[in-house]
Amino acid sequence: MAGSSVSVDLTQAMATAPVAAGDWLVVAPALITMLGGSLCLMLRKNTDLQPKVGIGFLGLLVLANLALLIRVLDHGVITMVMGSWLPPFGIAFTVDTLGAMLSLIGSVVAFCAGVFGAATIDSTGRRYGFYPFLLLLMTGVCGAFLTGDIFNLYVWFEVLLISSYGLLVLGNDRIQLDGAVKYGVLNLVGTNLFLIGTGMLYGIFGTLNMADLAQKVAALEDPASGTLATVAALYFLAFAMKAAAFPVNFWLPASYHTPNVVVSAVFAGLLTKVGVYALIRVFVLILPASRGYLSDVISLVAVATLLTGAFGALAQTEIRRLLGYLVIAGIGSMLAGIAVGSTLAISGAIFYAVHSIIVMTALYMAAGVMEMMGGSYDLRKLGGLYQKSAAFAAVFLVLAFAVSGLPPFSGFWPKVMLVDAAFSDGRSWLGAAILVSGFLTTLAMGRIWIFAFWRGGPEGTPDGQTAPVTAGTALSEAQLSGSAVWLPLGILTALVIYFGLQPEWMLELSTQGASGLVEPLGYLRSVFGVQG
Amino acid sequence: METGVVILIGLFFTVAVYLMLSQQLVRMLLGIAILGNAVNMLIFTNGRLIREVPPLIPEHLYSPDVATANPLPQALVLTAIVISFSFFAFLLVLAFRAYQELGTDGVNEMRLAEPEDDQTPPQGY
Numbered sequence: 001m002a003g004s005s006v007s008v009d010l011t012q013a014m015a016t017a018p019v020a021a022g023d024w025l026v027v028a029p030a031l032i033t034m035l036g037g038s039l040c041l042m043l044r045k046n047t048d049l050q051p052k053v054g055i056g057f058l059g060l061l062v063l064a065n066l067a068l069l070i071r072v073l074d075h076g077v078i079t080m081v082m083g084s085w086l087p088p089f090g091i092a093f094t095v096d097t098l099g100a101m102l103s104l105i106g107s108v109v110a111f112c113a114g115v116f117g118a119a120t121i122d123s124t125g126r127r128y129g130f131y132p133f134l135l136l137l138m139t140g141v142c143g144a145f146l147t148g149d150i151f152n153l154y155v156w157f158e159v160l161l162i163s164s165y166g167l168l169v170l171g172n173d174r175i176q177l178d179g180a181v182k183y184g185v186l187n188l189v190g191t192n193l194f195l196i197g198t199g200m201l202y203g204i205f206g207t208l209n210m211a212d213l214a215q216k217v218a219a220l221e222d223p224a225s226g227t228l229a230t231v232a233a234l235y236f237l238a239f240a241m242k243a244a245a246f247p248v249n250f251w252l253p254a255s256y257h258t259p260n261v262v263v264s265a266v267f268a269g270l271l272t273k274v275g276v277y278a279l280i281r282v283f284v285l286i287l288p289a290s291r292g293y294l295s296d297v298i299s300l301v302a303v304a305t306l307l308t309g310a311f312g313a314l315a316q317t318e319i320r321r322l323l324g325y326l327v328i329a330g331i332g333s334m335l336a337g338i339a340v341g342s343t344l345a346i347s348g349a350i351f352y353a354v355h356s357i358i359v360m361t362a363l364y365m366a367a368g369v370m371e372m373m374g375g376s377y378d379l380r381k382l383g384g385l386y387q388k389s390a391a392f393a394a395v396f397l398v399l400a401f402a403v404s405g406l407p408p409f410s411g412f413w414p415k416v417m418l419v420d421a422a423f424s425d426g427r428s429w430l431g432a433a434i435l436v437s438g439f440l441t442t443l444a445m446g447r448i449w450i451f452a453f454w455r456g457g458p459e460g461t462p463d464g465q466t467a468p469v470t471a472g473t474a475l476s477e478a479q480l481s482g483s484a485v486w487l488p489l490g491i492l493t494a495l496v497i498y499f500g501l502q503p504e505w506m507l508e509l510s511t512q513g514a515s516g517l518v519e520p521l522g523y524l525r526s527v528f529g530v531q532g
Numbered sequence: 533m534e535t536g537v538v539i540l541i542g543l544f545f546t547v548a549v550y551l552m553l554s555q556q557l558v559r560m561l562l563g564i565a566i567l568g569n570a571v572n573m574l575i576f577t578n579g580r581l582i583r584e585v586p587p588l589i590p591e592h593l594y595s596p597d598v599a600t601a602n603p604l605p606q607a608l609v610l611t612a613i614v615i616s617f618s619f620f621a622f623l624l625v626l627a628f629r630a631y632q633e634l635g636t637d638g639v640n641e642m643r644l645a646e647p648e649d650d651q652t653p654p655q656g657y
Binding site: 012151155158161162165169172174175177178179180181182184185188189192195196198199200202203253254255257258315316317379380447450451455459460461462463 | 552557560561564567568571574575577578579580594604605608611612615616618619622623626627629630633634639642643644645646650651652653654657
């Protein structure tokens, strides 16, 4: 107050040292995407310029995330507090290896989707705001990966959710409205459950900072009992809903095949994985005792999810719906890692998340290419694609092997880790479920390969004969001739092959990310060391 | 006072769950609106309820010497209200558009994305 003679010691509550220049990278992903999103929104009517600006900002986002990951690897966990209020009072952005790595992979996928969208999103879709929504979706995704405050995590969830609504109904088809109703209602209920859990956690501990919560939970005598058990159950249900785990998975196959294929690709890559990330963050870092308490439940859910996804995929004839079920099967594998909970299992789950982000996006893009070539998403109507483009057939085969977990592609290593961890934890049936699900996935992908690529034409074409290949429309021919379709698919496939042949780098990163959660000393020191 | 509010919150949750179990989209949306309010009240109560005391800090102290209301839950609730309000507005428009296009507000009748006569994939060729 004016004229007050009492001098207040600000260093007790605020960080007085200026933020190191490199640490501004912590907020760069959120800032870049917000800025790019607003710029694209202003350029809404300039449909030629919009993709260039949008892709430019997404490229910038990839670079910022890469720089952030390198800085985290050099300096350890980085914390930045908003408004310089010291934790646990100020909202903290705390970036560890896990967050930075997922943020980087997510932005690579978004960049690829931005490029792919330049071919598949027409000028109407651009005017309706594909690029602003995509960039703001990335604000939410990166924010969720980087934040160190659990209420802030809720806010980022909502940011990405509202952008995903926009993307889902882009184009306003009847079928999209149908899908969006189911997606919208169930996801909103999910975030409300998350909010209930957060409110109760605040009621117990009086703090929302993740590091502070982790300390306070660990200091309890019996950290899995009483109200905390309720909170843990609420969190598990909420994030399982986000991640589309059985039995709350039904919104995913009802909605993911309705929007434009590039939107499906982004959703399949990123959204469910943010739910898995939140599960890992909350159950390994903050509530490890509750994770142990719930691990049998999580195992059962994981097995059910693995099998639902795989059997669901076998029963589909629409490629995008089939892929939707494969997303669910992948979620089951990651849940298996969380259920076991050892460092090996968590790093397997993290590696699997990275693999799944890349390969599911690539597969949806491949489905888009199949539609451009064959004029349909239906296995009964497709055919002769191998003849049309042998190179694309090879790309699809790589992705099919990867998603089934066959060597030498990216899906193999995380599955080895997860199965190994499950067996050494005495949960052989969990490991068996992962393997069975992988086998069924191979069948489902093999079926696409047989019908869409090997069969000479649509259903009814006799073996060994070639029906005249469906002539693509002028639009799809134009789309296929440009590089906007092939470049992103190529980048993602190259990553799948690279992580399969050279897994050391990713193994090291995911192990580092997992051990940083299991023994969060570095995380805690980063948050509370700011005072020093 | 907390007991009374807690019972009220429980009542809100009951009504919300009951409405959300309905097959009519409009009722489900009403349920979601009530659920949002129940959650907000729950957060508010979790910050402990305290009668109105001005949050003034005496000049020689760093913190108030009497218990004042906790401002943080209020900030959280404010954020949550804004978010749930905007989502509710979006869902209302979405439900109306779905009703216009699909001609029904019964969620069981919305089978466009997942048709009832869904065919199984070919068994061979």
